[in-house]
């Protein structure tokens with residue numbers, strides 16, 4: 001008789017199924033934790049992972065005795081032996097993510113693996129792996145095309161000092177976390193490259209995270225240029241959502257099998273399986289894109305720090321405008337802050353000029369661009385230099401308006417205006433996508449004189465072309481880059497000098513290395529100063545400083561590079577700090593405000609969101625949830641705030657409400673959430689009446705936007 005083993009398997013089951021932890025199955029052979037298997041679940045046959053045994057100290061209650069075999073347990077159907085098991089550290093990262101962000105382990109584990117892994121059987125996967133190994137023989141060509149090796153630049157004094165400090169830290173600590181605070185243009189990438197070089201030389205792997213896919217080709221090229229060629233060529237792969245399923249599987253396998261030395265990717269790549277991980281770089285660590293906005297709403301930056309500790313790897317968080325959370329941890333000494341305040345080649349940081357819009361004569365629509373700014377743009381064109389003008393609103397105008405009856409272009413399905421797009425004469429809702437042709441006359445009163453109010457990038461582009469008739473004006477935003485490859489083509493035109501004035505949204509303000517831009521202008525950034533979201537000033541400051549960093553990247557032009565800000569509030573402290581490029585002062589004042597108000601990083605938040613057909617249903621659910629939470633929290637230190645509508649309360653006819661939960665420590669927040677959320681599944685199921693039904697609910701731990 002065969003001696004059956006009991007194994008714990010995690011499968012992809014959503015949180016609300018109640019299957020939050022591993023399930024028990026039987027196997028004829030012992031199975032290594034981290035092995036990919038196929039198991040029966042209900043009537044289906046699903047992919048699962050053999051999960052490591054629970055650490056005794058993580059379960060306060062004694063484990064129940066294993067049930068007698070084989071009464072109820074079903075057998076594992078197939079073991080995918082061609083795939084080496086995922087490491088215990090990887091499993092621990094997933095377990096932590098699931099617990100911290102309140103999701104099921106299986107959901108997290110299976111969702112971060114390449115989807116192809118679930119589809120292929122053992123034999124198919126074995127063929128893929130064999131093919132990959134043959135393709136990646138040591139003498140074969142690397143994955144990325146090489147632009148040809150150029151000389152390695154000498155490190156600047158600041159870079160050399162930072163690298164020496166980094167070296168010392170790595171000798172002293174097993175897994176140091178370093179916040180690299182480097183001005184835009186200070187050469188942070190060179191530090192990443194050199195830090196990577198050392199780790200690679202020690203035979204370990206490097207993971208580099210970037211906030212956006214658009215920024216990966218640029219960085220990939222630099223890493224390939226440095227590491228892709230002899231004497232010891234390194235294999236570099238990318239991992240992001242822009243890959244085909246087959247590419248994603250191949251790149252993931254290359255990392256998992258240890259064939260790739262460097263992985264470059266977006267937030268998802270924080271879960272890449274890297275058996276010899278030695279360094280994690282998080283570039284632009286402040287960027288909101290590191291926060292996943294659905295499913296397990298994890299922060300890839302925070303998980304990178306956790307993973308560094310698990311893997312005994314160095315974590316390097318880089319930014320010119322660090323998140324206040326990271327800045328605060330450096331202040332407390334939990335991270336080590338290393339600074340590079342100067343630009344490479346002793347290029348000066350752009351001079352910041354504030355245009356006081358209150359001083360302009362009031363003359364209607366010409367207000368969008370002050371005469372001073374137009375003159376400055378004109379000057380750049382005459383000198384053959386480029387300018388970048390940005391406005392965080394796409395479309396022609398945010399709303400159309402009838403002066404006769406007061407009609408506005410509201411979306412019938414959302415609590416938002418439909419945006420006027422002049423190019424295709426459409427009214428488009430940016431929340432639900434509802435699109436209609438622009439009416440010839442006011443739908444309410446028939447007045448034919450309906451006019452746009454406010455402006456977006458399309459209108460700004462039009463106005464720039466009017467005031468600068470000889471300029472070549474181009475626009476880059478989500479509308480102009482809808483087609484695959486169009487962004488790269490448009491950026492190419494800018495780099496080739498075919499554009500004098502580039503107009504766009506924040507999309508162009510981040511990361512791109514424009515060499516010929518000497519003027520950057522923010523046309524109307526004021527709204528973030530008075531937002532109800534406490535992080536809005538932090539985001540605005542980061543955006544403006546990053547945008548300023550696009551100017552004068554060529555040292556020869558740096559001296560006359562300028563950042564222009566048109567504002568109605570020139571006295572605001574944020575702009576004063578911006579003028580001095582003084583991030584530390586800005587951070588200190590913001591942190592003082594947050595401490596007074598008891599906001600992160602001085603408190604810890606979770607946001608419970610609920611969606612229903614009526615606002616009342618959503619609100620009632622949150623209120624009931626709040627009562628359960630308050631009763632079971634058994635402690636007045638965890639606060640449940642009253643439900644409020646989301647910033648856009650209705651989208652596609654769904655009402656969205658949210659409720660903030662605040663705790664003085666992470667541990668306390670975690671404890672309350674863990675006890676509370678299972679009860680909410682039951683609460684939701686109780687509410688079946690048509691007028692009380694909840695369509696969706698979710699919890700967001702450490703929410704970024706509230």
Ligand SMILES: [Zn+2]
Nearest residue numbers: 402405442445
């Ligand atoms: Zn009207």
Ligand SMILES: [Zn+2]
Nearest residue numbers: 411414429432
């Ligand atoms: Zn809509």
